[in-house]
Amino acid sequence: MDIEKEIAERGENINLLLESYLPEEVGYQKRIFEAMNYSMLAGGKRLRPMLMRESYHLFGGSSQAIMPFMAAIEMIHTYSLVHDDLPAMDNDEFRRGKKTTHAVYGEAMGILAGDGLLNFAYETAATAFEMEPENPAIGKALLVLTKKAGVYGMVGGQVVDVEGEKNLDDVEMTRERLDFIYRLKTGALIESSMMIGAILAGASEEDVDKMEQIAAKVGLAFQIQDDILDVIGNQEELGKPIGSDEKNNKVTYVTFEGLEKAKEDVARLSQEAVQLLESIDADTEFLKELILYLIHRTK
């Protein structure tokens, strides 16, 4: 399997799906629609909806109800980037070589576009009730989506990350604190993606739990690989200056564990994730390749 080609093709497919869910740029509130669509179409791997769809197919899901959830998880991911980039947060003018949303539309619109996207994510996910009003799996999926995105999930991770960066509470970064940030800020939405795919396909509770465990390992390995790439990556491939974490005095997994141990841990986590995945009685081939590709990527 040419995994890169396969991922690119599926990503294009997901882009079409996302576009079909974006708001039309008309009405008095036209400007927020433009800002939302700008941020949604600024690129990205579409990793989360891709993992969601694959997890769904893994358990034999075949209805349309997965589609609004795929759009919703990418909207939530995107809103979090828009707010992370704001002047009061990371104050980034560029992301993936493009101007950030607030840099184009102003700070007030950056805040509102993020709010708009977060709310629109749930508005979109909720349309699944119109498709299948009697399907109790949709309520379950929504519970997971909201929980993993919120203060006990991604937002919780953002808070602790920002506190550390701004040293708001005079906190010292510990290994436990870093684990917490990685698990919530990066891991939670990946867990959500894989769990929702399984839930909507009608997987057993045991299998949904298994998907959560697999996703947690994938999320952590993905984030550690990010730290490794910041030290050893090829600046051109990566699209950002290497060594930027060190320059920003950012404490990472590599700071605590060193480069070799970090690499070992990525290898171990990905092996564990694949083993768990293979214990599921289904065709796990593409999902396995996707996970290994994501974890071992060089950019």
Add this chain to the structure above:
Amino acid sequence: MDIEKEIAERGENINLLLESYLPEEVGYQKRIFEAMNYSMLAGGKRLRPMLMRESYHLFGGSSQAIMPFMAAIEMIHTYSLVHDDLPAMDNDEFRRGKKTTHAVYGEAMGILAGDGLLNFAYETAATAFEMEPENPAIGKALLVLTKKAGVYGMVGGQVVDVEGEKNLDDVEMTRERLDFIYRLKTGALIESSMMIGAILAGASEEDVDKMEQIAAKVGLAFQIQDDILDVIGNQEELGKPIGSDEKNNKVTYVTFEGLEKAKEDVARLSQEAVQLLESIDADTEFLKELILYLIHRTK
């Protein structure tokens, strides 16, 4: 009926309900919990959950599933205030005589506490699925909640309001534009409250539509009364300087229509709302008194 006393008592009751839904202030992300709870407990009339509960009882609703939705609507209202007050938005340091959330916890935490509350609103509403997994009314209520809060509802109104205030697009305020802002920024959550009460109680589609129409009139009259009070109100009762709209060059309903016409319109709208309400075959007494009190309040 001593309506003020009655409202105060029911408000206290709602405060207890809200408190039971707020997050415990523990964990690495303790600070965001503090900021969220600070903003939720900074006072307010609890108008939206009160209207929701009354609309629910009106149609004979009697289960617990209304409770998470009552908490959710107040969380959405509160997040919108927290973000409205941010430096990049209205830049307010005080609200109802108390420091605003960002003034106490910093700008980054103001943004995240708002995000956290918006997400927690849906997380909370979604717990109704755990109570009644097979009840399709919950999915319907969630559709209304998300839609009325978002870019076609409250957030849409905020955007157009902010654009006008900051004159971002060199737009001229027209009567139609002002109507749009009032309908979305103020009206949408009131509509949502009364519709969700009816939906969860199992009201007919016709009655849910009627509640939406009543709420739209209440929301508009409420907002026009706000503009009137800014001109003629008693500064002490109101808790903010009168004439502040004029000083801020804020174009209001009174600017377009004059004081007398504005007063007439409030009277007409409230009469229409009450007439519609009385066409419902149920005990509408308290809801009627509540609506009249809210519209004709002097503070």
